[in-house]
Amino acid sequence: MLNVSSVLVTGANRGIGLEFVRQLASLEPKISHVIATCRDPDAAEELKSIAKANNNVHILKLDVIDYNSHDAFYAEVEKIVGNSGLDILINNAGIGIVTPLDEVTPEEFMKNYEVNAVGPYVLARKLTPLIKVSQRKLIVAISSTAGSIAVTSAIGGVNFNAFFLLQAALNMLTRTYGDHVKKDGIISVMFCPGWFKTDMGGPNAMLETSFSVSNMIKTISTLNADSSGSFLDHEGKTIQW
């Protein structure tokens, strides 16, 4: 049972982020504040209809790499959650530039790096004061098995691309930052949601988004201090680094 009063999900206008908000909004016991962020709230039709049907859903504008907006964003989140702080940050927003390594341009590479690794890290660092004072104190990064050197080496022959490298960077940042804030009681974990049907995953993906998200919510509800620094699949099984 996910007994918390607030969760913030980035990249919540489509794909896995939207599904997180859909499921979190109607979870029992009720979560008081489900903060759903997206780059263009005006165009987020599905998200707006979820918010219309669930008065615990708040839509906030956020581009994770627009660092100049982070102070104002922090103030908006603080206004919503108040003294209870932010129980769970789900760093989900990401892009999937899968140009092979022998063709990827420096610009594509750096864009991938910034959105998938630096942005989520800077956001987690920014929101830490709110997470620190909450009851649950959880930072969740949606990563990928693609970032596992052990797994990608074992399967071999895959079309290695920038996405693989940058998920490894996200893991390193989340793990290292998690160790740094452990003293504050914060638990920081990485999830591979599996290969699922979204714009990024494509129609041939193996999992339905709703299945992966419902498993991750169940796993999140079981996390404790010993879980900190774990790299998990959607069912909560450990993924090798």
Ligand SMILES: NC(=O)c1ccc[n+]([C@@H]2O[C@H](COP(=O)([O-])OP(=O)(O)OC[C@H]3O[C@@H](n4cnc5c(N)ncnc54)[C@H](OP(=O)(O)O)[C@@H]3O)[C@@H](O)[C@H]2O)c1
């Ligand atoms: N799909 C898979 O099979 C799969 C597998 C492993 C891991 N993942 C991870 O799961 C997460 C979600 O993937 P998905 O399949 O749901 O992707 P998706 O359908 O492509 O959605 C990506 C989301 O991220 C947002 N986003 C992109 N750049 C952003 C930025 N700079 N600031 C804020 N939001 C931004 C997008 O917003 P806009 O609509 O504004 O572009 C969108 O809401 C990603 O981190 C991905 O790496 C996915």
